[in-house]
Amino acid sequence: MKIDIDKLFRNKINGAKPNVPKEIWFAVEAELKRKQLLRFLSMFFGVCLISLTGYIFLFSKIEKTPTIKIQKATSQEKLISLPQKKSPEKMLPLTTKKSDLHKASFPKKYKKNYSKKSFASLSDQNNKPSKETTFFEEKVKDTVVEKQVKKIDSLVNNLDNLVDDLKNDLKKEKKKLIKKKDSIDVAKFNKEKRRRWNVIPVFGISNSGRFSKNVSTLGTLRAVTYPNEYFDDNKSSGSISSTYGFNVVFRATNRISIQTGVFSKELRFLTEDLFLSEFIPDVNPTNIIYNPGVEVRFSNTPEIGGSESANLTQTIVYMEMPFELKYRMFGDSKFNTNIVGGFSFLYLNKNEIRAKTNMFSRKIGKASNVLTTSTSLNIGLDLEYHLSNRLVFNSAVMYKKHYNTYKDFNNKYSPYNVGMHVGIGYKF
């Protein structure tokens, strides 16, 4: 007999299932509902009980604690309500006047806060039925107040101590965390100890300038035709120039690195609005040494015999050898931010003055007042991004103030240099 396979399995297996009477399921559900209801009721009563206990506790506290209501001075309802304590003294017939109240002992510091009027009104308020207050009653009140004040003082002190303790704990925890972080960094540093050297070929651009304004370090230019007439100093401004070389970094500790290197560093200044005039011997003493065969001279006014307007470009190239310390401020295994500080030795490599007119641009001499060796003070921000275990992308923004650049000028005229360089270093 052919039978559908689904039907075969369904009939056989479902037929063999123990048939649980429906009532059992209903009974289970009812039992669950009952348990749920019991749980809800017990929770409800629990909450009620806690609330009631809390309320009673608070209420009794309020009863025991003197409530002090102080309103603005203008208000007539100043009052300090104190609990009425039944004491044997109350029964004594000794009575006192309002003025006696003020004589009763009361902590000085609290005396200040509550005016006599308010205190008197307080006593009025509390003694309305009898309109008279016994001396002992007041004594009892004062004692209660004193006790409460002491209690509050001790609580405040405890609170202060607690805050101090918490602060100290927080500091300790912070120190611990810093130590832990440092120890992790040190462990990492020790792990990488083998790759402490980093050589970074770098290329960058910089802009130079001087803090002094309207003073050309090339000296005062004066008219060729009228040698006795001096003019204002010419303004010179820095131009964008390039820097290239390589850095060698030695990682001394996990935070401090020492770096040196060799750079070719160019400073370029432009002096505009000058004139090129014919050569007249010995009448234009500036700080420019003209090349042999050059028969024109710079002046800052046109000459009678004919002049051509020109710009002067001064280029100074140094071979720079920096000695700097790098301190890692923050970072992780991939990215580091360092501050860099140090100094550089500078050796003059190129000293050139070019004249640029509409017709030509030509090297015509050199500055006579530039010293062969000088120094600079360096400070900057350095970023490192680890591309791999060996390769590091490095970028730095540096500010360098030069010293002892010129013979006849003090350091006020020495240039400064702001530049940025990038490079990819190799660690080994």
Place this chain on the structure above:
Amino acid sequence: MIFKDIKKFKHKGSFEGWAKRVTVNVALQKFRKKSILKFDKIEENQLTEEEITVDVDEENISLSFLLSLINELPPKYQLVFNLYVLDGYSHQEISDLLNISTGTSKSNLFRARKLLQNKINNSKINSYENRHRQVIS
């Protein structure tokens, strides 16, 4: 699991249905953990609604034999077959439970039925051969 999570029963629907759902879900979780639920992807030609029948006498076939046949099925077929045939889930519900398409559910069910059909037919042949041998001997 039912006793453990009994507090989670919100009295929405019957307790029987809830208990059944928990059982199925726990079983599915177990299967998923073992990563044995790799279902065959749907193939259009396998999507058939044809009725698969077997020629047996229902009275003579035992429950244990049928259960052993189901147990011999690969888990992916076994699961779909149990859910569809024995527990009465629809293909849509199975697809939601197992995170598969309805087509995959249908396909796996079809294969399960075919395997069961073959097994039952083979067992018939074997039993006939056994009986024949007994008569000869």
